[in-house]
Amino acid sequence: MAESVNTTDPTVTDEFRDSERTHMELSLWKRLYLYIFKYKKLLLGVTICGTIVGVLEMSFGLITMWLVQDIRTLGHDANLIKWSWLFVATCVLDGIVTGGFVYLVCKVRALASLDIRNDAFVNIQKQAFKFFDARPVGWIMARLTSDCERLSDILAWAFLDFVWGTSMMLSMGVVMLILNWKLALLTFALLPLIAWVTTKFRRSILQSAREVRSVNSIITGVYNESIVGVATSKAFVQEKKNLEDFSVHTEKLMNSSVKNLTLSAIYIPTIICVGSVSSGIAIAVGGQEFLNGVIVAGTLLAFMMWMRHFLDPTIELAAWFTEMQTAQASAERIFSVMDAEPTIRDEVNVTETTFTDIESIRVEEMSFAYRADDLVLRDIDFQVKSGETIALVGPTGGGKTSLISVLCRFYEPTNGRILINNQDYRDLPLKWYRSQLGVVLQHPHVFSGTILENIRYGKVTATFDEVVEAARMGGAHEFIEQLDDGYYTNTGTEGSRLSAGQKQLISIARAILANPQILILDEATATIDTNTEQTIQEGLNRLIADRICVIIAHRLSTIKNANKIAFIDRGQIIEYGSHRDLIAKSGRYTSMYRQQGLSETASTSYVIADKTLTQS
Template identity: 50%
Template sequence: MFDDANYDDGFDELALAKRVRLSLWKKLFAYTRPYRREVILLAGFAVLTALVDVSFPLITRGVIDAVDAHGLEANLWPYAFAYFAATTLLSASVGGFIWAGGKIRTHVSYDIRRDGFENLQRLSFSFYDFRPVGWLMARMTSDCERLSNILAWGILDFVWGVTMMVGIAVAMLVMNVKLALLVLTIIPILLWVSAKFQKRILGSAREVRRTNSRITASYNESIMGVLTSKAFVRESANLDEFRGLTNGMYDASVRNLTLAAIYVPIVLTLASLATGLALAVGGFDLLVGVISVGTLIAFMAYTRHFFDPVEQLGRWFAELQMAQASAERIMSLVEAVPDIRDSAAVQEALARNRDLPPRQHYAEDGGAARIGSIEVKAMSFAYGNGTPVLHDINFAVTAGETIALVGPTGGGKSTLVNVICRFYEPTSGSVLIDGVDYRSRGLHWLQSNLGMVLQQAHVFSGTIRDNIRYGKLAASDEEIVQAATTAGAHGFILEMEKGYDTEVGEAGSKLSAGQKQLVSFARAILANPQILVMDEATSSVDTETESRIQQGLEAVLANRISFVIAHRLSTIRNASRILVVEGGRITEAGTHAQLMALRGHYFELYRQQSLNQTTRELSALNPRLA
């Protein structure tokens, strides 16, 4: 199970929360630049809302002082109209900032996700080797949502809070300097308390969210793996694990509630202290005639409201600090540079040829469009800075030839093919295409000429037609049917209720493993690649279907370079050459007949598989032999 709590992504949230990197937030706030109009409107509505809020106690003051001075003869209509106008203005400004803030949040969230997704498409395989899918999903969902909220509503909170504080402070100072200074002395204490507690409350709230995510993952795994759980009688163990997670959720929730239960009374006490001081001193001033009744009541209202923006700004700053890790992770994703990319010389060639009309025999990088041969010379490879997993690999293949790779699991077969396809690059040595190091050719050109059929075939949500067309987006329906027929998929597709328009479900959940492999085969055939890679491509289909696929492939493989990774050795007898890969080295090489005559590892593997197949066939004919 992927555990985000235990995965070290290189970002210490507590350490990052101790500082605010302005350069980082400058990059993030750049996402709001295309929406300057909305940002200006949002700030304007925030200022307007704060100023209207400040005006209400002044209106109340005017009413009370007018009644106190003139009694029943007081003219209150101007104050009534002022109150109605202020309320109308407040309603309009609230609606305005909801619209502007929501628009900014939606656009910024989309832009960050778009940039992250675009970069994920460009990044090399090595990026995914050390980052779990769950980590990447969390970055593109929860982190992105968190930052877009801060970038949009954070502007509102900050502008409204500052304007409200300044407006109330100015109003109080204008009415009575002594009372104003008395109330304002509480602010630094409240700001400090608010910042300290909000950071801890947000930290515990994050722990609640993280534990909740782990509970959700546990639910998901339990449902998806219910058959395995029942087969191994793991229900009690699963329940114990789930209880452990829910207990953690309970503890985290209690911590969060405890902090909130301590924080709120402290804030209320400080606010009450300020109000009490203002009431005591203001009451004495009222008795001696220094201030009016309306002024004292307005002061009491301002004192109560003054601490709302202070608390809001404390919460905003704490959220900004706690979001530092999310910001670091998002930008590390958006700004990550692929390990495998075009060299400067290739980029210059691509730029020169970009505006030229297409040339029949030349690729976009100016090199030959056709692939005539691939040669691997003294090639070794290691993941990252680790121990080499491929050692001094040497072989060559020309168009029309099929290279089969066999050997024990973990021997390096798939890694070798991945290096040839330039999903990784050699640590030493080289891979030559028609005598030219493939690092001197365009990466897009090479990989657009690849077709891959994998053991775990991936099928996207949508119809069967959509999935086959993925290999060639401009393909006609006739081409799709032809590719499916060649791959042996046409028959089962027609048996489905809606044929090629059948929805396959999420990740092809409505198709069997064998059907997904056939759809994947059809997709690769439709792409018409110059290099075809088949990694255990027929492992999930029956022998009869496999035979039909082999017959269909004979025409497909003509004039192409193909690599076949197989454990079922009967499928590769006709390969041009068979390479036995063990421990990252080629230990045997030759045709089927040559390797059988050699009586080495391949001979033993083939003999054992043939014996097992014969035993199964005899057992099927006579169950007593089983």
């Protein structure tokens, strides 16, 4: 099951740990609001509509005051029809403007959500494998989904309530001060107390919000692993254990959520009570002034309406303040993704390549560690030239795949160098270098979409005929043609509608279509039957010509004719040479070769040109 991230563990890196800030970070919110402020025309519309709605809300009190005064002055001669139509017209206009208000805010929210998610996703695409090694899937997914949605909601709807609430409070406040400044000041008197209460609740609400978001990330990861690993869970009858593990996390989420909701449930009523005390005092004083003849009934009634509605924006803004405390945790998390610096990128002094053909790769005393002081590769040294093939063999866990990952520059050497045409590959444009690679993994990834789109992933500008030719060379054309929709067959999520062998054939066709200068095969035919394998080898043999080829193989019969073979164990090349050289040494390679029941007459799969490969 997905492992949680202990954000209190001192070994967790700073960029991975959630922030511990307990105050509102104004610079963070300023940066966030840039996502909506760039839509100036839409925000202008929101501001205009919000101001109109706020003033209309205030005008209901004025209409009431004027109506009561008219009745008091004219009695039965008062024009009630006029006031009724004015009230109805104000309601209709309020409804129309509110509709436009909400529409504009929804549009701003959708655009902000799109921009935030795109910026985060763009930066994730730039990250090296180390970024994904250190972070659970749930950690990343929560930031791209729930955190992003929460932020876009806050940005748009909090802005709406701020514009509406501010315009209504200002318009009401001004009219109240004009009509009776004493009652107005009594209504405003406890606003500083509301601000003080808000400050006191701030730290607890933010801390609680972080706990909720952290546990939610873990649960997202558990969901992902449970779905991806459903076959394994069912095969070993571990559904009950999965449910128990999941229940532990959901209980933590429930407890954290209840704590967060409890704080909010205390905070909002407290604000209402404080505001109600202020209104109550103002009404008592206003009633006494009415009895004393200082104010008329219409003014008192209008004040009572305004006092009640004056609190509405305060309560709404207080509620949004609570949400902003919660959302700040989301903002910190999403910006931790946006601000993550790629560990592998073009160096400052990188220059355009002065060559188009890769003539050689030289690995020069290269060592590599995923974590400091824990080398998985030590002093690797070899050279391979265009048209030559090197095979990497050895026991599982010896470092073969790690070596491939460094060659692809998914990671970079800890010590030593990798030279392309005698130039350090870190001095070459990363995009250019990766575009020269054709990689076929033992467990290839097939994307959602059609088979045509998946093969074309190797060359997005390829024509349909080029895709078909690559599929023929890779042995995939025959099975594709047998499908009802042929090349337009939908592969399903992660290729769920295809067998392992079919996915491998598509991966091989994809690499062939890319026409790479460096071809890397990681047990490329391990999941394919012998007859299909022979067809694929014929295509691969044509592809290998005049290219550098690196092969990881467990079936040694497939690499007998490689120019050189490197036997890797515990991160070191312990035997190196041609097949014939290694057999003559009677070492580890010979032992593995015989364990597979092979002899010198065993069939081979890769037929490679007889060229020599030099080692330093």
